[in-house]
Amino acid sequence: MSVLAGTGQLLKLGLRRSRIMLAVWVYALAAYAASTGYGFTKLYDSQESLHDFVSGINGNGATVALYGRILVPGSVGGVTAWRLGAIGGVLVAVMSILLVIRHTRGDEEAGRLELVGAGVVGRRAPLTAGLLVGVVANLALALVTMIVLIACGLPAVGSLAVGLAWAIPGLCFTAVAGVTAQLAETAQAARGIALAVVGVAYLLRAAGDAARVSWLPWLSPIGWSQQVRAYGAERWWVVGLGVVVAVALTGAAYALVERRDLGAGLLPVRPGPAEAAPSLRSPLALAWRLQRGALLAWLSGFAVYGAAIGGVLKGIGDLVKGSSSTRDLLSRMGGQRSLEDSYVGTVMGVLGLIAAVYAVQVVLRLRTEETAQRLEPLLATRVRRVRWSIGHLLFAAAGPVVLLGAAGVAAGVAHGLRVHDLGTQVPRLLGAALVQAPAAWVTAAVALLLFGVVPRLAPAAWGVLGAFLLLGQLGPVLKLSQAVMDLSPFTHVPKLPGADLTVTPIAALTAVAVAVAAVGLAGFRRRDIG
Amino acid sequence: MTDAISVSGLVKTFGRTRALDGLDLTVRSGEVHGFLGPNGAGKSTTIRILLGLLRADAGTARLLGGDPWRDVTTLHRRLAYVPGDVVLWPNLTGGEVIDLLGRLRGGHDPGRKAELLERFELDPKKKGRAYSKGNRQKVALVAAFASDVELLILDEPTSGLDPLMEEVFQRCVEEERERGRTVLLSSHILSEVEALCDRVSIIRKGRTVETGTLSELRHLTRTSITAELASPPDGLMSLPGVHDPDVQGTRVKLEVDTDKLDEVLKHLTQAGVRSLTSTPPTLEELFLRHYEDEAPAGMPR
Structure with missing residues (x-):
């Protein structure tokens, strides 16, 4: 039997199982490329405004660290490719890792691979099929990205180069995930190790760009992505470099597959405590144990993002000084405020939405615990339903405050240090971040309502959050009526900093969240479990 | 002495499916009661109603003298439950789960826990995701047997255990009976029921078709x-x-x-x-006699 027997069947199965996840990723990333391309072609329609923008970016250490240096300064395409390169490269890497781990170690851990492995399946087939799911995703994404950028009016060759530039980290991290899936015994650990490699790759690029050490970004597939220099003199050989590294890593993964048993990893699994800590004695303590890892990861993300916002804030005014169209656009989006306030308001609004993602995810954990049948044994003890759910719901309530607070403080400290005014900046940016929390609560409360009353439809909470996002993003562009815009809780958040802090909308949003959550809990008390 | 469990005329529907169709069940205090039926007969649904997880559409259910839906906290202090499909949290060890469940129930005996871990040969230091099906069941069994309760509700608790562990399980149930505790044992494993149970209820399609001691039932065959x-x-x-x-x-x-x-x-x-x-007659024959008329319906003769 060939070591690859059955790969085709497994690939088909994998693509079928992940068709929605795959489509959502490709759609979201292509939409990101399209909105960036479209936005830049509209914003920088003159050479003069483009020149001001490029020198503003390349002269600012913080933005260079965050996004990299603009390597093709003379065209709108070059600026688009720059903007998509660093952050987009990270997102493509994350997509590849999640897909590959899901179909390799994820299936193996769940025992599905054992079922499949008993059939006519070669030793390397499951890994190969998992890697091919990643390859298919990356090629599809490269193609769609090229098409949408051409549709934005950018040159075809450069657009192809952007698509392929994304495929570099995509393919490399597809293979990295193939390796970590062999090392770790659990999908969670395999994902964690691979994502840590992404973090290192991003930091190598950031450090190299910021410190002007030109060889450092060459150690990172995310750095290579930018070195393709799309819309300039494209260096196609860099794409080849990415493919060579991906193939070499795939070879390493194959070598590891041969050296281990089904279900086993190469890294040792450490045993845990034989007895529970004395504190593990309540539903809240259990919720803390189950939620703390995710909360800490989110917290560090919010803190880093906040610090990055604070770091670039001082340069915002300089950046758009020369471009009157940018100023018009920003003020149209955010009202008559200073550009800096407007920028802070916009990014904090985005953070508010991300905090809502966290809160919704926490609430949906209730449903996961229920359908995974981990809830039944708990409810067979003295624990009552509401008390159990409150353990998790405290995270949905306090989580957004903690996350937004961390981002606000980090932004305030970073900006305050640069303008030598910590005393004003920390409370100013912290306030702008914290006012977003009630809107996140309302979203989480809607998720709780679905969970309590129509549990099968609980995942529709993501659709509700998506609708809020679309209202916020497209509402002003489509000039929707205020009544429609008001459906989103994020519309009601005071536009801090700059605007007056009004208590009414905050109190109203909080009251709505509490009322909706109470209905959800009442429904959960009365319904069948399971 | 009152009955530990008394259920009569219990009805539960899920959409169009009538999972329970007038089920009766009486478990006397201090007895080990076998709860038999093929897959989908309604055993787990009955147990989940008794645990207050589901609400019955009609009929009455009394558990330890209380209402299983309303008196959750007071009743659950007095019972322990082992589900048929034990799912653990992937990042908690077996030992942590046993302690947690014991504490949430209102306390358990650490000495008894250590003894049970040894008898079931269970390593409490492994993380939940690393246990096999049988070992996950052992975690739930140790948690249940280590708790000081009046009633044990066991839903097919031994489907993943090997014969040696099955024997340990049977001895543990015997000890519970000697201590005067009541056990409701839902099972497919007829030899287990024959060895352990004082009385048996056989259900089919959501109804009780036979109930009594094994010798009473044998009398009918x-x-x-x-x-x-x-x-x-x-x-x-x-x-x-x-x-x-x-x-x-x-x-x-x-x-x-x-x-x-x-x-x-x-x-x-x-x-x-x-x-x-x-x-x-073996229990098996008894059991088959009640179910064999189901099979021919769709089968060619």
């Missing part, structure tokens, strides 16, 4: 007899209660309704018995 006689028997066929007689000269094989056994034996001794084997 047939004993098979094989005999070597001195002379060919005569008139055996016409005796009431005789089924499937197979007479070849002096060799006789037949099935007889257990309550007609006396007359048939008298008849056989008249012909002179050289050798006799009599096999009492």
